[in-house]
Amino acid sequence: MRGVVMYGPGDVRVEEREKPTITRPTDAVIKIAATCICGSDLWPYRGTDTVHEAPMGHEYVGVVEEIGADVSTIKVGDFVVGSFMASDNTCEICQAGYQSRCVHVVPMGQYGTQAEYSLVPHADGTLVATPAQPDSDLIPALLAASDVLGTGWFAAVAAEVGPGKTVAVVGDGAVGLLGILAAKELGAERIIAMSRHADRQALARKFGATDIVEERGDEGVAKIKELTNGLGAHSVIEAVGTQESMMQAIRSTRAGGHVGYVGVSHDVALPGQELFFSGVHLHGGPAPVRRFLPELIQLIWDRKITPGDVFDLTLPLEDAAEGYKAMDGRRATKVLLTV
Amino acid sequence: MRGVVMYGPGDVRVEEREKPTITRPTDAVIKIAATCICGSDLWPYRGTDTVHEAPMGHEYVGVVEEIGADVSTIKVGDFVVGSFMASDNTCEICQAGYQSRCVHVVPMGQYGTQAEYSLVPHADGTLVATPAQPDSDLIPALLAASDVLGTGWFAAVAAEVGPGKTVAVVGDGAVGLLGILAAKELGAERIIAMSRHADRQALARKFGATDIVEERGDEGVAKIKELTNGLGAHSVIEAVGTQESMMQAIRSTRAGGHVGYVGVSHDVALPGQELFFSGVHLHGGPAPVRRFLPELIQLIWDRKITPGDVFDLTLPLEDAAEGYKAMDGRRATKVLLTV
Numbered sequence: 297m298r299g300v301v302m303y304g305p306g307d308v309r310v311e312e313r314e315k316p317t318i319t320r321p322t323d324a325v326i327k328i329a330a331t332c333i334c335g336s337d338l339w340p341y342r343g344t345d346t347v348h349e350a351p352m353g354h355e356y357v358g359v360v361e362e363i364g365a366d367v368s369t370i371k372v373g374d375f376v377v378g379s380f381m382a383s384d385n386t387c388e389i390c391q392a393g394y395q396s397r398c399v400h401v402v403p404m405g406q407y408g409t410q411a412e413y414s415l416v417p418h419a420d421g422t423l424v425a426t427p428a429q430p431d432s433d434l435i436p437a438l439l440a441a442s443d444v445l446g447t448g449w450f451a452a453v454a455a456e457v458g459p460g461k462t463v464a465v466v467g468d469g470a471v472g473l474l475g476i477l478a479a480k481e482l483g484a485e486r487i488i489a490m491s492r493h494a495d496r497q498a499l500a501r502k503f504g505a506t507d508i509v510e511e512r513g514d515e516g517v518a519k520i521k522e523l524t525n526g527l528g529a530h531s532v533i534e535a536v537g538t539q540e541s542m543m544q545a546i547r548s549t550r551a552g553g554h555v556g557y558v559g560v561s562h563d564v565a566l567p568g569q570e571l572f573f574s575g576v577h578l579h580g581g582p583a584p585v586r587r588f589l590p591e592l593i594q595l596i597w598d599r600k601i602t603p604g605d606v607f608d609l610t611l612p613l614e615d616a617a618e619g620y621k622a623m624d625g626r627r628a629t630k631v632l633l634t635v
Numbered sequence: 636m637r638g639v640v641m642y643g644p645g646d647v648r649v650e651e652r653e654k655p656t657i658t659r660p661t662d663a664v665i666k667i668a669a670t671c672i673c674g675s676d677l678w679p680y681r682g683t684d685t686v687h688e689a690p691m692g693h694e695y696v697g698v699v700e701e702i703g704a705d706v707s708t709i710k711v712g713d714f715v716v717g718s719f720m721a722s723d724n725t726c727e728i729c730q731a732g733y734q735s736r737c738v739h740v741v742p743m744g745q746y747g748t749q750a751e752y753s754l755v756p757h758a759d760g761t762l763v764a765t766p767a768q769p770d771s772d773l774i775p776a777l778l779a780a781s782d783v784l785g786t787g788w789f790a791a792v793a794a795e796v797g798p799g800k801t802v803a804v805v806g807d808g809a810v811g812l813l814g815i816l817a818a819k820e821l822g823a824e825r826i827i828a829m830s831r832h833a834d835r836q837a838l839a840r841k842f843g844a845t846d847i848v849e850e851r852g853d854e855g856v857a858k859i860k861e862l863t864n865g866l867g868a869h870s871v872i873e874a875v876g877t878q879e880s881m882m883q884a885i886r887s888t889r890a891g892g893h894v895g896y897v898g899v900s901h902d903v904a905l906p907g908q909e910l911f912f913s914g915v916h917l918h919g920g921p922a923p924v925r926r927f928l929p930e931l932i933q934l935i936w937d938r939k940i941t942p943g944d945v946f947d948l949t950l951p952l953e954d955a956a957e958g959y960k961a962m963d964g965r966r967a968t969k970v971l972l973t974v
Contacts (some may be wrong), residue, residue: 388866389890397890397914399866527727527738542907551728551736551920557911564907568881568900575736575920581890581911 299411300352300616300633305343306624308617313351316407316415321366322384324419326358326376328635330439331409332607333619334380335469335630336560341620344562351408352616354380355443357435358414358635360423367419374425377593378416379585380404380443385421395421395586410616412635424589427597436604436632437596440474444630445592445603446585447558448474448535452482453588454556454579455531459483464520465505466545467535468496470606470630471558473503475533477601480504484531488523490516490544496629499605513540520548528553534580539564551575558583607632638750639691639955639972644682645963647956652690655746655754660705661723663758665697665715669778670748671946672958672970673719674808675899680959683901690747691955693719694782696774697753697974699762706758713764716932717755718924719743719782724760734760734925749955751974763928766936775943775971776935779813783969784931784942785924786897787813787874791821792927793895793918794870798822803859804844805884806874807835809945809969810897812842814872816940819843823870827862829855829883835968838944852879859887867892873919878903890914897922946971 299313316325332355340347360374370376383390383398390398402417416422430438437445448471457463463479465472468491479487480503488507489500497508509519520529528550534541537559545555546566557580571578595601609628611619612635619631638652655664671694679686699713709715722729722737729737741756755761769777776784787810796802802818804811807830818826819842827846828839836847848858859868867889873880876898884894885905896919910917934940948967950958951974958970 388864392891394891394914525727537907537911539907552731552733552923561907561911564911566905566907566910568876568878568903568905571905571917572876572896572900572903572920575733576918578910578917579915581914584891 297412298613299408300613302340302347302350302352304348305341308341308352308620310614310616313411315413318362318364320417321364322418322420323364324360324367324370324416324423325362325413326356326416327361327413328356328358328409328411330435330635331356331633332439333623333631333633334443335471337620338624339560339562341624351411353408353410354403354405355439356409356414357439357442361413363419369420370423370425375429376423376425377438377441377589378423379446379589381582382417382422383586384418385586390421393584393587395584396582410613410633422586424593426593434596436607437602438593439632440603440606441589441592441596443585444470444606445474446588447471447583449478449588449592450583450585451475451533451535451556451558451580452478454554455533456554457482457484457531460485461530462486462488462524463531463533464488464490464529464548465533465535466490466541466548467559468493468500469535472533472535473499473606474603475535476500476505477503477603479533481595481601488520488529502605513544516544517547524550530554531556535559537561537564542566546571546574546576549574549576553577554579556580606630610634636751637952638747639952641679641686641689641691643687644680647680647959649953649955652750654752657701657703659756660703661757661759662703663699663706663709663755663762664701664752665695665755666700666752667695667697667748667750667974669774670695670972670974671778672962672972673782674810676959677963678899678901680963690750692747692749693742693744694778695748695753696778696781700752702758708759709762709764714768715762715764716777716780716928717743717762718785718928720921721756721761722925723757724925729760732923732926734923735921749952749972761925763932765932773935775946776941777932778971779942779945780928780931780935782924783809783945784813785927786810786922788817788927788931789922789924790814790872790874790895790897790919791817793893794872795893796821796823796870799824800869801825801827801863802870802872803827803829803868803887804872804874805829805880805887806898807832807839808874811872811874812838812945813942814874815839815844816842816942818872820940827859827868841944852883855883856886863889869893870895874898876900876903881905885910885913885915888913888915892916893918895919945969949973
């Protein structure tokens with residue numbers, strides 16, 4: 297089968313890889329319908345993380361090709377969406393809603409879903425079937441549910457977004473934008489998008505942003521304070537993962553407010569004393585997307601949300617290298633690869 | 636009047652200070668019945684924080700001596716308990732339960748309650764009167780409510796302690812011990828005290844600890860994991876404020892669990908990537924004691940809790956220097972000063 301392999305920074309190739317086969321009775325193999333490139337795939341692409349000849353991709357939707365003997369909740373032919381972390385969904389941590397930290401967790405990235413097929417461990421716990429075969433226009437939205445939508449949604453939940461609240465969103469990538477969509481769905485009264493790109497601002501507004509702040513860092517914080525009677529936002533979504541973005545998020549939050557952070561932290565050190573006196577709640581990490589999948593799939597199926605809007609470039613799998621280049625150069629927010 | 640003044644590290648004196656008088660219509664002056672020495676008073680005593688000729692103390696109970704024209708909820712002669720942070724209790728932040736971050740907050744430490752009298756700003760928002768003049772044996776417990784009990788209680792609430800949960804407590808000072816008491820009152824199923832001092836272990840057990848872990852750092856974490864099926868505690872109370880204690884708390888918490896931290900952070904830097912992948916909730920800071928005062932006073936009044944047990948040395952105000960020395964040398968957990 298064809299699949300994406302990263303050989304090192306900037307070196308992405310599509311080549312022949314071995315088609316996966318079932319090795320455990322709880323496995324499934326799916327034929328990928330669509331996959332995409334994640335903001336986190338840019339960390340190794342830019343050399344921040346080290347890779348060598350690694351299969352790439354952890355977002356996916358597709359059709360079940362084969363199932364192991366113990367798989368019971370999905371069947372061959374089902375159209376399925378799964379999280380970027382495979383989980384048994386039965387352990388104590390999964391049952392508490394933290395499937396991305398399942399005691400038997402398997403990162404899907406190790407299989408590389410930017411390919412024609414993928415193995416999915418813990419198929420029962422990981423995959424959720426759609427009510428029927430989806431219309432093709434729903435596929436991008438379902439694919440978004442696999443990671444970026446689920447992550448933005450978790451960020452909003454972690455930030456305790458709700459009715460009557462003012463929410464600020466740090467980061468205008470796909471996750472930040474879908475954090476805005478989630479905040480809107482969760483009933484936020486006011487949603488402030490921090491963005492300086494006209495196209496992303498437009499999508500932010502479409503998703504429900506009521507205000508745009510172009511300033512960053514201390515100036516951005518001052519602007520959020522100005523818009524919130526000097527107090528800061530009730531809820532802040534952090535969707536970048538740098539020292540600056542984390543501090544911008546913490547400082548934009550009022551005492552007793554909540555920061556939901558989902559940008560994968562790189563070289564971040566939080567100053568204890570400042571955090572202590574900020575009085576904020578901090579919660580985040582790898583999103584337990586599986587917790588939200590049934591609800592998100594239903595919202596998409598009922599055409600109540602359009603998270604597929606974050607894909608602004610669609611390429612065939614064979615052109616994956618061009619997709620990485622476009623995201624790296626910020627010519628695309630999020631690239632969908634058709635398979 | 637007589638009052639404690641710290642001249643520098645290790646240099647505590649009791650000397651004549653000017654008796655406070657009302658300057659704003661929302662002020663009160665109280666005659667202190669009892670006050671105490673806080674773990675945080677040791678930071679300047681040990682030279683970690685810088686002070687010069689500073690009045691000391693922020694914990695207090697006493698009788699209202701005089702009130703400003705606008706004070707309406709307390710009257711002269713009332714026996715009152717107040718938080719270590721004076722707050723108006725009407726602003727948006729106070730109403731959300733974060734009175735220690737009131738937009739008009741005044742730290743009581745600047746008045747120095749280790750004295751015969753103290754000014755209390757925002758008297759209506761800060762002070763809570765007891766149902767009647769307390770029996771003298773209740774005074775230590777009411778005094779504890781002013782800071783250490785309220786702080787331990789907040790830590791337990793921040794750590795989302797509740798029925799069915801396993802709680803670990805890092806730190807066996809007065810706050811950690813009262814975090815145990817709070818966890819017990821809030822219905823925790825299992826409470827693991829991390830302590831290596833026999834006397835403190837005994838008090839921990841009296842307050843409700845079901846297990847004692849003597850190990851610290853990585854060994855302590857391993858022990859907590861061992862006691863929790865490899866997962867970590869649901870809720871962890873951090874009541875020290877050092878890098879080691881914070882990391883011990885975070886690492887002892889299961890994914891999706893809650894850390895309530897109330898040790899005043901000194902030289903702490905939290906590694907972002909580890910925090911991200913820990914998946915814990917982090918909340919803490921200066922405890923909004925005022926939020927809990929009515930409930931805590933009632934529990935004490937009804938003799939349901941005995942937080943005054945943390946005082947293991949009682950001295951007259953005049954001997955404050957000896958009290959500091961005893962706490963610094965760990966000969967006393969918490970020193971009560973009678974006035």
